[in-house]
Amino acid sequence: MKIDKEIPRIWTKDFVIIIIANFFIFTSFQMTLPTLPLYVQEITASDTWVGLIVGVFTFSALLIRPFGGHILDKSGRAPVFLTGLLILVVSLYSLAASTTILILVIVRVVQGLGWGLSNTASGTIASDLVPRERRGEGLGYFGLSGNLALAVGPALGLFLVNHIRFSSLFLICGSLTLIALLLALTIKYKKVEPETKMSQENKVVEKSRMQVVEKRALPASTLLFFITFTFGGIATFLPAYSFEQGFPSYAIQLYFVIYAVSLVTTRLFAGRIFDRRGLAIVFIPGTILIIIGLVLLALLKSQAFLYFGAMFYGLGFGTIQPALQASAINTTPPEKRGMANATFFSSFDLGVGLGAMTFGLVSQYIDYASIYWISATSASLALVLYFILRMSNKFAS
Secondary structure, eight states, X not given: OOHHXXXXXXXOHHHHHHHHHHHHHHHHHHHHTTHHHHHHHHHOOOHHHHHHHHHHHXXXXXXXXXXXXXXXXXXXXXXXXXXXXXXXXHHHHHHTTOOSHHXXXXXXXXXXXXXXXXXXXXXXXXXXXXXXXXXXXXXXXXXXXXXXXXXXXXHHHHHHHTTSOHHHHHHHHHHHHHHHHHHHTTOOOOOOOOGGGSOHHHHHHXXXXXXXXXXXXXXXXXXXXXXXXXXXXXXXXXXXXXXXXXXXXXXXXXXXXXXXXXXXXXXXXXXXXXXXXXXXXXXXXXXXXXXXXXXXXXXXXSHHHHHHHHHXXXXXXXXXXXXXXXXXXXXXOGGGHHHHXXXXXXXXXXHHHHHHHHHHHHTTTSOHHHXXXXXXXXXXXXXXXXXXXXXXTSSOO
């Protein structure tokens, strides 16, 4: 008769607030994802600059994450989250006044700092608020907010730039992030685990050098890198690729909607499967689905290839991401949860950033289709690496 009390509770007021705040953060981010490259092309016609603008953002976020993770574990969640959101708000409003490449690069560097801090903190806060026994499920629900934003953001951003100026679009994005900041002020943040739980030797090491990565989170994070490397090509060049194929403007909007719906679908059950049966049962089929989705983009013969590519890629990524994040956190002690999330999302940033910059450079010498063949190879390497790590006992399943 006490069965209900034995089931750890996920849905609390603070968990709902962090999900809603995350939705506004990601909606703002996703609105700029397909539109900023178009803005860059309006300033300069070079695809190399497109890759650079995406790359400096992700590398800026990458560099700040270790510091953010360190502060999260030492000083608490609120300072990092609120500071990151404030920087994001200011930088998004500043995009409206970025009329040259130099100014745009500077603003994107600052924006990356805000994104790195706020994104690392939000993932850590969500990890704090869900019980370990249901972490895969809980983080899956948390990820739904980002997925729903993906369904709304890109399509909304592309729709708006056809009716308003880019500067007005960036002001809207800044206002959405401001709403997230106001919501974040109402959250009751959990206290940081006391340092007395760490050994004296670990304290000496931590005082002598600041930790850059959480080693126990590296296996899952490395797999994520090879997966998100593929997204660099999708985020940066898929709009131009679809236009080159002669597809109507709504086709790329529909791609992101189908992709997001597929992500949402998997979030409803993939995390729960991970909690009960382990990583293998979700990572292997999820990666295969991603490879299929990328091959369809490489073979882009019609709009049907585009839409099925979106579906398979979305199903695969939606299955993999929360499971890898839960795996990274579950192998890390509570007092290192901030660094685990920093390591995990740094791999995310590094993958997207290197993908965008690499494809931006090689796009001068190869066609768009080749970008997605290379991306499919990267996803295949992730699958091979998983089996190597599993044989090395880095993963239990």
